[in-house]
Amino acid sequence: MKNIIVCVKQVPDTTEIRLDPVKGTLIREGVPSIMNPDDKAGLEAALRLKDQLGSTITVITMGPPQADEVLKEALAMGADRAILLTDMKFAGADTLATATALAGAVRKLDYDLVITGRQAIDGDTAQVGPEMAEFLDLPQISYTAGIVAQKDGSFLVDRKVEDRIYRLKVRTPFLVTVLAEGYQPRYMHVAKLLEAYREPKIEKWTAADLDVDPANLGLKGSPTKVNESYSKALKSEGKVYELDPAEAAKLIAEKLHEKYVL
């Protein structure tokens, strides 16, 4: 396992997003940007393999120039190389066009293992990893909760699904999508942190650096189009009471009785 590539995404922390109760719109101001949790677990998976096997880790992200923040964090955690795919031609990409761009970047590099997070918390699609695997013609294992190197050079990968775990055997090269619950990410190294932020060694690549047909990138290369988006209208028919605890308990019990639950 000489070379590992980890794809990460900078996302708004969706747990911090609130609705404006009057206008019913999203309040996006002040919402912090973070490294997507499943991707950070993917980076941790790569770092553990590096600790054991001495691999070299390259981290890739696609996004606006300020997405370099997640790359700095990745370098400070122990990644060796960081590449930012940034170009207006990538903008507005759906999952297929995103996977096309990322696979195009991966193809330029040496790799034995490609890691993505299972899904990003702003989209929750879980599609980019498997789509990349198809474009790179790699075997894929999604929902990965563990990767263990074997003596014969193969790897045992645990795929954790609803009701069971599949222990799978695979040889390099392959692609996994990692679950946050499988890997608790480490903290950044202080020394690497200073280096990553003082002299960030981040390479910037544009569409011209990839051997990809521009017609397949960005909004133009996206088969799906967002037709409409709206925050959900909340309807209320019920009543809200401010009561002391004992009265509240009585009221709830009465309602349950009315509903024949009791």
Place this chain on the structure above:
Amino acid sequence: MNIQEYQNVFVLAEQRDGVLQSVALELLGKGREIADTTKSKLVAVLVGHQIESLVNDLIAHGADHVIYVDDPCLAHYTTEPYAQAIYPILADKKPNIVLIGATSIGRDLAPRLAAKLHTGLTADCTRLSVDEAGALLMTRPAFGGNLMAGILCPNHRPQMSTVRPGVMRKLVRDDARKGSKEIYKIKFNTSRFLVEVVEEIKETKAKVRIEDAKILVSGGRGVGKENMPMLEALAKELKGTVSASRAVVDAGLIDHDRQVGQTGKTVRPDVYFALGISGAIQHIAGMEESEFIIAVNKDKYAPIFAIADLGIVGDVRKIVPLLTEEIRQLRKK
């Protein structure tokens, strides 16, 4: 691409260990409606090993036609054999719409197939509607459920969508329904089978299925670690089940399989208790169809009150034990 060539509605009918998954039948229910609106056929695609006996179930739940592939290499799900079995069917039959359950299998397989077909795929849809020309509007929650997005796939076919389990309605089984079946022979390229199942570890503990519960006692951030037993006690008294919001699951206080919401499960019990749950839309997305919603929260501006049938502004930690006792007394009478 000539879009007119693409006709009919296909459902990939998921089975595990020879058992049809509920979401397969739910998709047939929705698929039937879409096929009727677009005056086309509803076709179920079934792959696995020794699964022919399931064909009649698919017809009884709405399929006009069932295409199936039966091979020992499909006994357990792995991506490559399943993709090799299904891709040629889709490429050959040119469906207008393909619906797949948004399970760990569907979410693994669907993007692989969409990339092979070079078409659009919309994940985890909660609503689907179609016009007579066959354009599919796929609605899904985004931004952690804070926003709903309606998505079209105007210039590529098939239009593909994974659909959340528990959202669409099954048709009532009707064994009088008529349909046809077709076995599809695949010549597998086994040299591409690079992932081998070494071991399958099934969860031994009895699985809690919150989506089947009639009464759910759901706790949120406002409950706190030391108060989880309080929810258990209330649930026990009501013969209900404990579930939780994402915050509680993320804090490691309860298993992920009890999480309600956008990244958890969609539930519609007779009674849903939202205790100390503020009601982020990502949570509401998973429980708003509940029959009767009782919310208790300290914050009178909590969004959960906007959908509650009965809202109580107050401290969960004080009210829940009193309520449990109240119910115990009522039961004695």
